[in-house]
Each structure stands twice: as C-alpha cells, then as structure tokens.
Amino acid sequence: MPIPILKNQKILITGATSQVARPVVKTLSAENEVFGLARFREAEQRQEIEALGAHTLAVDLADGEMNEVPQDFDYVLHFAVVKTGDFEYDLKANAEGVGFLMSHCRGVKAFLHCSSAGVYHDETDEPLRETDPLGDNHRCMMPTYSICKIAAESVVRMSSRLWNIPSIIARFSVPYGDNGGWPWYHLMMMKAGVPIPVHTQGPCYYNLIHEDDYIGMLPALLANASVPATIMNWGGNTATSIEEWCSYLSELTGLEAQIAPTDGALKSLPIDTTRMIEKVGPTRTDWKDGIRRMVESRNPELLLSKNDQP
Ligand SMILES: NC(=O)c1ccc[n+]([C@@H]2O[C@H](COP(=O)([O-])OP(=O)(O)OC[C@H]3O[C@@H](n4cnc5c(N)ncnc54)[C@H](OP(=O)(O)O)[C@@H]3O)[C@@H](O)[C@H]2O)c1
Numbered sequence: 001m002p003i004p005i006l007k008n009q010k011i012l013i014t015g016a017t018s019q020v021a022r023p024v025v026k027t028l029s030a031e032n033e034v035f036g037l038a039r040f041r042e043a044e045q046r047q048e049i050e051a052l053g054a055h056t057l058a059v060d061l062a063d064g065e066m067n068e069v070p071q072d073f074d075y076v077l078h079f080a081v082v083k084t085g086d087f088e089y090d091l092k093a094n095a096e097g098v099g100f101l102m103s104h105c106r107g108v109k110a111f112l113h114c115s116s117a118g119v120y121h122d123e124t125d126e127p128l129r130e131t132d133p134l135g136d137n138h139r140c141m142m143p144t145y146s147i148c149k150i151a152a153e154s155v156v157r158m159s160s161r162l163w164n165i166p167s168i169i170a171r172f173s174v175p176y177g178d179n180g181g182w183p184w185y186h187l188m189m190m191k192a193g194v195p196i197p198v199h200t201q202g203p204c205y206y207n208l209i210h211e212d213d214y215i216g217m218l219p220a221l222l223a224n225a226s227v228p229a230t231i232m233n234w235g236g237n238t239a240t241s242i243e244e245w246c247s248y249l250s251e252l253t254g255l256e257a258q259i260a261p262t263d264g265a266l267k268s269l270p271i272d273t274t275r276m277i278e279k280v281g282p283t284r285t286d287w288k289d290g291i292r293r294m295v296e297s298r299n300p301e302l303l304l305s306k307n308d309q310p
Helices: 022-029 043-051 087-104 145-163 182-192 211-216 218-223 242-253 274-279 287-298
Strands: 010-014 033-038 055-058 075-078 110-116 167-172 174-177 196-199 208-210 230-234 259-262
Touching (some): 033 043, 043 055, 075 087, 087 145, 110 218, 145 167, 167 218, 174 182, 182 196, 182 242, 196 242, 208 211, 230 274, 242 259
Parallel strands (some): 033 055, 110 167, 196 259
C-alpha cells in the first residue's frame, strides 16, 4: 500500500486519553475527522479530548458493545490498554475487545494495533527481533500486561485473516515526550527523593521514542499493514539505558537519581529496529534533545540555568 496522506480521513483512535495517544489525537484532529474512544469515566477527560477537535465515544471494550461506534472509518489506531491486574477483565478488554473492534470496523483501509516490547521473553541481552520468543516480562510490574498484550496480538492476527483487514502490530518500546512517559516518572521520583528500581543485571536498555517520531511514522506504519498482519518493532533507532537517561535528568536539574538495583524490576529489553528502519524509516529525535524538551515543557521550574549545567 502507498503511504497514505492523513488528511480528510475518518480515523478512530482508541485509548484517546492515554499518555501515548493524546498527542496523536491532537495532531490528527487538525486535518481529519477523528473519533476518540475510551470509557471516559471522568467527564473532564471527555471534554479535554473534544477540546482537541475530536468526537468522543464512551465505550468499554470489555463489553463488546459497539452500537454507538461508526463503522465507516478509513483507519483505526488502537492504543487502548487496561492493566487492572484482574485477568478476567483485562483479557476481556484487551484481547476480546480488539476482536470486537476489528469485527465492527472490518472495512478499514488499515488497522494499527499498538503492542509492546512487553511481549518478549527477556532471557537475552541481544536486541529483540520480531521473530524472537515471547514471554511474560512485565509480571513484576504489571501482572496481566504481557499476557494480555500477547493475547491481543493473537486476536489481531486472527481477525486480520478472518476479515481480510490490512493490519500492523507495532511493538512499542518506551514512548515519551511533552505528554510525559517513563523518563518523566523517573524525574518525578527524583524530585520526591524516591529510589528508582532497575534490574540488577543492568544497564537496563530500552528504545526511547519521542512523540514527534511516533506521530510522524504513523502513515508509513499504516502503509505496511497487510494480511496476514505485519509485526514490527517500534522504538528509537538505538537503545538508551534508564541509568543513562536518569543521569542526564540529573545533569539538567541537579536532582539526584537514586538508582536502586533489584531483581524485582523489569529486565533490559532493547529491540532490534532493522525491520522498522527498512520499511518505515529511522527515528529523528536525539534522545537528549527529546528529554530536555520534555523537562522544558512539563517542569521548567526544575531546570538548572544553562550556566549551572555541566
Ligand atoms: N506507556 C508506555 O510506556 C508504553 C510502552 C509500550 C507500549 N505501550 C502501549 O501504548 C498504548 C498506550 O499506552 P499508555 O501507557 O499511553 O496507556 P494509558 O495511559 O494507560 O491509557 C490507557 C487508555 O486506554 C483506555 N482504556 C482503558 N481501558 C479501556 C476499556 N476497557 N475500554 C476502552 N478504553 C479503555 C483509557 O481510557 P479510560 O480509562 O477512560 O477508558 C486510556 O485512554 C497501549 O497499547 C500500550 O500497551 C505503552
């Protein structure tokens, strides 16, 4: 499929209020008819998404009830995820939910399912390739997450073939930007003087991907949707460790990062981005630049003056 131009398209974005999808809603609403789907348990969140220029759909994907959801979307970007720790509910919402969604929107030109590097088995230090073994690597932090993301991928694979829906399963590493992300949580822990857990087998590498990059890559990702579903890692070209980005946050702010090695933290999960770079292109944002912009945007009061930075 040629790279689509995302203008004047009807696009469904699930998980609209999420850290990751909210900037996507904002960007795409400028030139498309965007529908943001979430449960919207807080009315304020619904107003915030509407203020970005999107229509809203209050749907619990665990219910499988799609009556209120239009069917004539050009594209679906599926970012919703739930991680309550209750396997019964989380499997319904994450795995069955995406099946109901794909069944309902089976006429789309392409369906993007946002997955995670959380689906990989974590017993290697090598960058993880799309064909590598899967496993339950998030259990220590979010008990249902890895298994639900694997289950959801399986439903997407099956639905793509069953209903002939061009689909792409994009395995995200660590998204961040002006809307937050894991490095921002680390900054907040540094501010509060809270130790930052990292695995004892460090350094702990992940592929930071800035929101400018992941938003900019959406058309090329959609162009790679296929039947059967394409599977692709999605992250910064190269990996950076928690230890490195916390050290840089210290440089920027003067706050101490109390790195606390423990066997109870996520292991290093660098991804191999060869397929992404070849088919979609490289990321452009230098991670230090992205982290600095994140702090400037969210917590400018924490930045040392340039003269005080090393
Ligand atoms: N954040 C990361 O570091 C990271 C890393 C790798 C992959 N990802 C992937 O990126 C995507 C977004 O992650 P995130 O961390 O930004 O998510 P998040 O902040 O936890 O937000 C989850 C979103 O899903 C919606 N949602 C939850 N349960 C739902 C249900 N039952 N029915 C309908 N909507 C529901 C939530 O809205 P309501 O609560 O209003 O329903 C919210 O909009 C996910 O697919 C995630 O697996 C994220």
